[in-house]
Amino acid sequence: MTHYLITGGAGFIGSHLADALIKQGDEVTIIDDLSTGRFENIQHLVDNPRFNFAIDTITNEVVLDRLASMCDVIFHLAAAVGVRLIVENPVHTIETNIMGTEAVLKVAQRYRAKVLLASTSEVYGKGNRIPFRENDDVLLGATIYNRWAYAASKMIDEFLGLAYYQEKGLPIVIFRLFNTVGPRQTGQYGMVIPRFVNQALNNEPISVYGDGKQQRSFTWVGDVVDALISLSGNSGAIGQVFNIGHLKEISIYELAVLVKELCKSSSEIDFISYEDAYADAGNFEDMQRRLPDISKLNELIGYQPTLDLKEILKRIIDYHNPN
Numbered sequence: 001m002t003h004y005l006i007t008g009g010a011g012f013i014g015s016h017l018a019d020a021l022i023k024q025g026d027e028v029t030i031i032d033d034l035s036t037g038r039f040e041n042i043q044h045l046v047d048n049p050r051f052n053f054a055i056d057t058i059t060n061e062v063v064l065d066r067l068a069s070m071c072d073v074i075f076h077l078a079a080a081v082g083v084r085l086i087v088e089n090p091v092h093t094i095e096t097n098i099m100g101t102e103a104v105l106k107v108a109q110r111y112r113a114k115v116l117l118a119s120t121s122e123v124y125g126k127g128n129r130i131p132f133r134e135n136d137d138v139l140l141g142a143t144i145y146n147r148w149a150y151a152a153s154k155m156i157d158e159f160l161g162l163a164y165y166q167e168k169g170l171p172i173v174i175f176r177l178f179n180t181v182g183p184r185q186t187g188q189y190g191m192v193i194p195r196f197v198n199q200a201l202n203n204e205p206i207s208v209y210g211d212g213k214q215q216r217s218f219t220w221v222g223d224v225v226d227a228l229i230s231l232s233g234n235s236g237a238i239g240q241v242f243n244i245g246h247l248k249e250i251s252i253y254e255l256a257v258l259v260k261e262l263c264k265s266s267s268e269i270d271f272i273s274y275e276d277a278y279a280d281a282g283n284f285e286d287m288q289r290r291l292p293d294i295s296k297l298n299e300l301i302g303y304q305p306t307l308d309l310k311e312i313l314k315r316i317i318d319y320h321n322p323n
């Protein structure tokens, strides 16, 4: 039995990962400050003797040290996430992402725990060589656009993780998540699919930002969780960076149309300028396309996303509208 520590374990992806690890018979401890995570996401696990939790921040060194000392593998998912949150709370974003990762790597090194470090497709920034490959150059916007602070903070996390691997021999795997979706994701921090689904189910206007021609590819959270568990058990992954995503793109306008149709909604589709969408939109730039090359992950663990967007949306709609 392996004992896993999941930072950010009450969050959307972290809680699904905890479910899967408990299901396969392992022991799981999570730490989450419930800033964007929710206790409801883990409520059903608290009576399980193989599940432990601490509601605290990962920068509480005493607590993190104690938890790490009991674990074999750490999934570090705690981070400031969601474009709205990032744009509106840049200090919190930078501090959480950099200081949090520093704290996790330090304790992992102390107890020689393996670390799987969450990064993001945002690190590819405005790169226009599509699809994005792990070793591509990155092109971020100017520092006055605070959206890029998130990418830069995650790049520092990657550098630091790889430095611990190279200099101190700490076993570390870095994964860059592309848009990941599923039940428990909330629209509160700006994520497009839960927002569109809630708007459509309530027959409220669906808010397409900009001209809606920007594209994204969406991955089912269960596929991401399976990939994370495979990566954690594969020694060939150590010291490497992997994209995790889906190859099928859709424009945000087409997404709005599809969500509306699947919800049998009478919602209008509204176009909202970025100025109106974000409080600090003068400092905002969106990305037009964001598509991963997933061949590296496929070659190592045979990764292939199992669900297409329509099926993913149906499951998310059922979650939000159980009747």
Ligand code: UDP
Binding pocket: 082, 083, 084, 179, 190, 191, 192, 193, 195, 196, 207, 208, 209, 210, 214, 216, 252, 286, 287
């Ligand atoms: N978006 C939108 N309406 C919303 C929320 C988001 O049109 O209510 C757009 C957003 O501008 C971006 C895309 O949907 O182009 C995906 O946004 P999200 O925040 O989910 O993820 P991102 O890919 O930006 O990290």
